[in-house]
Amino acid sequence: MLHSKSIITVGIALVVLLASMVVLAANDNPASPKPPSQNPAKQQPSVQSKSVANTSSDSVDETKLRSGPGDPVAGKSKAELCFGCHGEDGNSIEPLIPKLAGQYGIYIAKQVRNYQASIRTHQIMGAVAASVSDADLADISAYFASQPMMKGARPSSNQIGKNLFEKDDLSRMMVRCNNCHGATGKGQNPRNSVFPVIGGQHKEYLLRQLLSFRKGDRNNSPGGVMNITVERLSDAELEALADYVSGL
Numbered sequence: 488m489l490h491s492k493s494i495i496t497v498g499i500a501l502v503v504l505l506a507s508m509v510v511l512a513a514n515d516n517p518a519s520p521k522p523p524s525q526n527p528a529k530q531q532p533s534v535q536s537k538s539v540a541n542t543s544s545d546s547v548d549e550t551k552l553r554s555g556p557g558d559p560v561a562g563k564s565k566a567e568l569c570f571g572c573h574g575e576d577g578n579s580i581e582p583l584i585p586k587l588a589g590q591y592g593i594y595i596a597k598q599v600r601n602y603q604a605s606i607r608t609h610q611i612m613g614a615v616a617a618s619v620s621d622a623d624l625a626d627i628s629a630y631f632a633s634q635p636m637m638k639g640a641r642p643s644s645n646q647i648g649k650n651l652f653e654k655d656d657l658s659r660m661m662v663r664c665n666n667c668h669g670a671t672g673k674g675q676n677p678r679n680s681v682f683p684v685i686g687g688q689h690k691e692y693l694l695r696q697l698l699s700f701r702k703g704d705r706n707n708s709p710g711g712v713m714n715i716t717v718e719r720l721s722d723a724e725l726e727a728l729a730d731y732v733s734g735l
């Protein structure tokens with residue numbers, strides 16, 4: 488008993504630590520917003536030359552931050568390889584192929600490299616990932632990130648899903664989703680690419696990821712935070728969450 492209790496305590500501490508990264512990143516010197524990049528010279532092209540239309544609420548600066556270090560204009564032609572499955576504007580039609588529209592550029596690149604390294608496994612994406620260079624991947628990611636952000640076709644009134652999304656249940660180590668993924672599941676802020684956009688994603692894809700995190704088949708989230716978060720949720724609860732989140 489004591490043993491499992493201390494595991495729970497460590498688990499909760501980890502989740503709280505990750506959640507606090509949100510706050511830290513949000514307070515990250517607003518006077519000089521710099522996207523993380525190893526290569527400052529690459530940041531030099533002016534905002535104008537890299538600007539691509541995004542949602543009306545996103546300023547050009549926010550879009551640029553969200554896009555990461557790549558060049559969205561150069562990325563468009565390089566992304567043709569992805570269009571057949573993910574859609575030209577990043578809104579895939581097939582429910583098990585994720586939308587990439589408005590997703591954080593750095594998050595997109597991280598997932599592709601995770602597939603390549605088999606840290607996240609999928610046969611097709613593993614093969615696709617191996618064929619893309621780092622520089623091309625940065626541009627492709629920036630292109631999808633700069634597209635108008637994914638949105639659900641219709642809002643879901645699923646109360647079970649809404650409750651889990653908005654309320655902690657620490658007895659089950661479940662930190663409310665919006666603590667990390669943002670009030671409407673669109674992530675935290677343009678500088679914080681750790682927490683992906685999930686609001687408006689396909690329901691079927693969301694459910695598959697949640698089941699896969701619970702089972703441990705997908706375990707590429709930092710510190711296993713997603714595995715811990717959904718570990719004790721039932722099938723019906725995961726289904727309710729996927730339903731609610733896809734409508735955001």
Ligand code: HEC
Nearest residue numbers: 568569572573583584585595598599609611612615619627
């Ligand atoms: C033949 C179809 C196909 C092609 C081509 C393809 N993808 Fe995918 N992609 C998928 C499928 C299916 C998944 C979901 C895999 C899973 O369940 O983990 C996926 C998942 C992803 C994810 C994970 C998204 C997330 O929200 O975590 C990213 C990022 C991604 N693809 C990027 C790309 C990029 C970039 C390209 C082009 C270089 C590309 N894909 C080409 C089918 C494809």
Ligand code: HEC
Nearest residue numbers: 502505506662663664667681682683696707708713716728
């Ligand atoms: C403590 C922070 C935290 C909490 C709480 C949290 N998440 Fe996450 N979530 C993450 C992080 C970080 C990732 C990115 C994992 C990666 O890098 O692959 C993620 C990834 C995901 C993904 C995969 C997205 C994709 O495109 O493949 C889904 C789906 C998801 N979370 C849903 C949820 C739901 C539903 C809840 C509430 C039950 C939740 N998350 C609570 C941090 C959190």
